Amino acid sequence: xxxxxxDIAKMADVSPGTVSKVINNKGSISADTRxxxxxxxxxxxxxxxxxxxxxxxxxxxxxxxIYAGKENVEFNHPFFNxxxxxxxxxxxxxxxxxxxxxxxxxxxxxxxxLKRCKHFQLDGCLIIAGENIEEAVRELDQSSIPCVGVDxxxxxxxxxxxxxxxSKVAANVVEYFYLQLYRNVAFIGGQNYSVISNIRKESxxxxxxxxxxxVRDEWIKYGDYFExxxxxxxxxxxxxxxxxxxxxxxxxxxxxxxxxxxxxAGLRVPEDIKIIGCDDIxxxxxxxxxxxxxxxxxxxxxxxxxxxxxxxxxGDIESNSVMVDSELVIRKSCMKE
Numbered sequence: 001x002x003x004x005x006x007d008i009a010k011m012a013d014v015s016p017g018t019v020s021k022v023i024n025n026k027g028s029i030s031a032d033t034r035x036x037x038x039x040x041x042x043x044x045x046x047x048x049x050x051x052x053x054x055x056x057x058x059x060x061x062x063x064x065x066i067y068a069g070k071e072n073v074e075f076n077h078p079f080f081n082x083x084x085x086x087x088x089x090x091x092x093x094x095x096x097x098x099x100x101x102x103x104x105x106x107x108x109x110x111x112x113x114l115k116r117c118k119h120f121q122l123d124g125c126l127i128i129a130g131e132n133i134e135e136a137v138r139e140l141d142q143s144s145i146p147c148v149g150v151d152x153x154x155x156x157x158x159x160x161x162x163x164x165x166x167s168k169v170a171a172n173v174v175e176y177f178y179l180q181l182y183r184n185v186a187f188i189g190g191q192n193y194s195v196i197s198n199i200r201k202e203s204x205x206x207x208x209x210x211x212x213x214x215v216r217d218e219w220i221k222y223g224d225y226f227e228x229x230x231x232x233x234x235x236x237x238x239x240x241x242x243x244x245x246x247x248x249x250x251x252x253x254x255x256x257x258x259x260x261x262x263x264x265a266g267l268r269v270p271e272d273i274k275i276i277g278c279d280d281i282x283x284x285x286x287x288x289x290x291x292x293x294x295x296x297x298x299x300x301x302x303x304x305x306x307x308x309x310x311x312x313x314x315g316d317i318e319s320n321s322v323m324v325d326s327e328l329v330i331r332k333s334c335m336k337e
Contacts, residue, residue: 003046011044012037060121063091063309065100066113068137068152069130078253078281079298080128083150086302087126094310096123113140124309127152131194146312148305151196158312158319162304164296165323166199172328173248173276173294174207180336182274186219186244188233188254197222197250200278204248219244223254230257238265243273246334252277252284252293259287259333274334289332297324 005023009016014033021029022037040046065084088098099120101113113136117125124146127137133152141147141156148154149161177185187204190197201220208215219237223229230249237244238261249255255277259269269275269289277284280295301324311317 003044008037008040008044008046011040059123059313061096062120062122063096063098064113064117064120064122064125065098066125066127066137066140067101067130068127068149069133078283079251079279079296080150082281082298083302083305084126084128086299087306088302090303090306091126091309094306096310098126112136114143114145117143117145123313124148126150126305126309127154129196131191146309148309148312150301150305153195153321156319160308160312160317160319160321162301162308162322162324163196164301164326166196167203169278169294169296169326170200170203170248171207172326174204174211174213176276176328176330176334177246177248177274178211178213180274180334182245183213184216184219184242184245185213186216186221186237186247188221188223188230188237188247188249188258190223190225190250192222197225200250223249223251223257225251225253227253227257227260230254231261232257234258234261235265238262238267243267246274246276249275249277252279252281252291255291255293255333256283256287259289259291269333270335276328276334280329284329284331287333292331292334293329295327295329297326300324 005016005019009019012019014037018029018033019037022034091098099122101116117140122145125140127147127149129149129151141154141159143156144158147156147159149159151163152161154161174185185208187201189201205215218240221233221236223233230253233254234247234257247258249258255275258275262269262273267273275292277291277293278296280293284291284293304322304324308317308322
């Protein structure tokens with residue numbers, strides 16, 4: 001029969017809390033009591049459970065990972081996958097494990113994140129942005145559970161978020177095209193209700209107008225960040241003349257789809273149409289031609305999220321937000337022929 005912390009406490013004639021303090025080397029326990037308990041543990045071969053180790057510290061050392069939104073990103077999405085890998089490595093070094101919340105549609109309580117966090121006694125949560133954010137995510141954000149969001153603005157008393165400065169992302173792309181003497185530029189964004197995409201779109205339009213570059217409604221299209229939508233959006237743009245000189249796609253995957261569409265139309269990249277994506281996923285280096293992009297520092301975002309969450313848990317930081325700078329990476333897809 002597997003022994004529990006209560007069994008050890010009964011043998012030692014002390015409370016389970018006292019046993020937990022000895023296991024975790026916490027609190028002021030007399031030398032005699034400590035020796036008595038450790039002797040029993042040694043003789044019985046007792047292995048303290050994860051929950052037993054947490055009794056004294058009131059910490060589970062578990063972090064919840066939530067893919068927010070009724071339309072959430074997929075586990076294998078290149079951008080978020082790299083952010084989460086960096087987060088996982090950093091949070092692990094800080095002594096935490098990650099519990100991924102299922103988004104299985106059959107779960108009746110799948111959106112009751114606060115209830116599930118309390119059930120698992122989570123120390124905090126990492127929330128990954130999606131679209132159509134559930135009210136349950138907002139409820140969790142406003143609770144006392146520390147939360148850090150990636151590309152989702154949180155405002156709770158124990159919440160922070162990290163994001164790329166998405167306004168600068170678009171502004172830098174437009175400025176580059178302007179300096180290269182390309183004036184007729186199209187934009188392919190995410191869903192027309194996507195917060196991040198709309199920040200980029202609004203900055204794109206504002207920057208175009210600031211440089212006196214024409215903004216054409218028929219050259220502003222909405223995809224879903226994935227390749228097929230970029231292909232379809234580009235098909236629509238090419239369905240009528242004149243063609244744009246250049247295209248800015250709000251994700252690399254949509255940019256790769258746009259390149260496919262341009263080639264199928266008998267046009268060339270970059271000779272006929274230049275294109276710049278966003279994210280700097282691995283595939284950019286191996287596409288034909290190699291894709292120019294706005295590099296988001298995915299590793300830094302993941303590491304920042306981990307340390308911010310740890311500081312929130314330990315009460316070492318006040319709620320705030322952090323914007324990470326991006327970098328325009330020029331490759332052949334937008335170079336002069």
